[in-house]
Amino acid sequence: MSVIENSKLTVVGAGSVGASVAYAALIRGSARHVALYDIAAEKVEAEVLDLAHGTQFTGSSDITGGSDVAVAEGSHVVVITAGAKQNPGQTRTELAATNARIIRDMMPQLLEVAPNAIYVIVTNPCDVLTVLAQEATGLPTRRIFASGTVLDTSRLRWKIAQRAGVATSSVHAWIVGEHGDTEFPLWSTATIGSVPITEFELPDGSYFDQDELDAIAVDVRDAAYKVIKGKGATNYAIGLSSARIVEAILRDEHAILPVSTVLSTFHGVDGMALSVPSIVSARGAVPIAATPFSDHEKTLLRRSADALTTVADSLRG
Numbered sequence: 001m002s003v004i005e006n007s008k009l010t011v012v013g014a015g016s017v018g019a020s021v022a023y024a025a026l027i028r029g030s031a032r033h034v035a036l037y038d039i040a041a042e043k044v045e046a047e048v049l050d051l052a053h054g055t056q057f058t059g060s061s062d063i064t065g066g067s068d069v070a071v072a073e074g075s076h077v078v079v080i081t082a083g084a085k086q087n088p089g090q091t092r093t094e095l096a097a098t099n100a101r102i103i104r105d106m107m108p109q110l111l112e113v114a115p116n117a118i119y120v121i122v123t124n125p126c127d128v129l130t131v132l133a134q135e136a137t138g139l140p141t142r143r144i145f146a147s148g149t150v151l152d153t154s155r156l157r158w159k160i161a162q163r164a165g166v167a168t169s170s171v172h173a174w175i176v177g178e179h180g181d182t183e184f185p186l187w188s189t190a191t192i193g194s195v196p197i198t199e200f201e202l203p204d205g206s207y208f209d210q211d212e213l214d215a216i217a218v219d220v221r222d223a224a225y226k227v228i229k230g231k232g233a234t235n236y237a238i239g240l241s242s243a244r245i246v247e248a249i250l251r252d253e254h255a256i257l258p259v260s261t262v263l264s265t266f267h268g269v270d271g272m273a274l275s276v277p278s279i280v281s282a283r284g285a286v287p288i289a290a291t292p293f294s295d296h297e298k299t300l301l302r303r304s305a306d307a308l309t310t311v312a313d314s315l316r317g
């Protein structure tokens with residue numbers, strides 16, 4: 001499927017995540033034009049130059065950028081990664097106050113130069129920041145959403161696939177809720193191929209039991225902390241997953257991805273951004289209201305919403 005003609009992606013923030021998003025978008029051909037914006041002029045110019053030097057090998061995509069917000073002009077999609085980074089031992093919600101200020105200051109400037117763009121927030125805590133940004137801008141909820149648990153879901157599917165001895169693409173399971181400590185898998189509808197996950201025979205002749213599934217869920221939830229402890233940041237996988245979201249938008253794919261939009265009457269959740277399976281297209285992201293949740297999973301979703309609402313309320317002040 002071809003990308004929207006002359007499509008433009010702007011990545012805001014030239015740190016390790018933003019540079020990885022730009023790099024992934026270039027090598028995947030996610031957009032015709034990729035721009036990188038950061039107020040740190042020397043840093044962003046160096047990243048743009050480094051990426052530009054490789055454009056002989058990236059096909060039809062090109063890279064521009066700089067420290068003037070005008071580089072985002074005419075963007076179809078804006079991916080926001082700017083903000084303070086998560087340090088070892090720090091939760092995503094502890095980042096909230098600093099990054100909320102950054103997002104609030106930045107959004108009016110971006111909207112001025114890219115009024116028709118779809119905005120994807122990667123900066124953590126992405127769910128809370130999406131709520132605050134949507135309230136501040138008045139954008140339709142489908143046009144401003146977070147990358148959410150797209151990466152967490154990829155982590156989950158990878159771990160299940162490793163254990164089951166199948167391709168990651170053959171695992172159909174979702175992480176939903178907060179992109180953070182209260183996230184959880186939708187085990188009630190998880191399958192490997194067409195087989196319910198607890199009925200799939202594993203290579204050693206055994207089957208998944210609840211204890212093993214719970215351990216996998218914890219590993220997925222804590223995966224970012226392990227990576228941050230070892231190398232200081234997560235960047236490659238979030239770059240790839242963000243590029244995938246951009247493609248679903250620019251190619252008008254109507255792909256189903258667990259992005260985080262501000263929900264309305266979704267299994268009892270109102271006014272908080274949480275990740276649930278959503279249709280992502282050129283119009284933005286629309287949650288699939290018919291997504292089945294068990295009673296226990298509905299309780300967990302509301303727990304996620306309550307935890308994040310407390311953070312959002314404290315930031316509204």
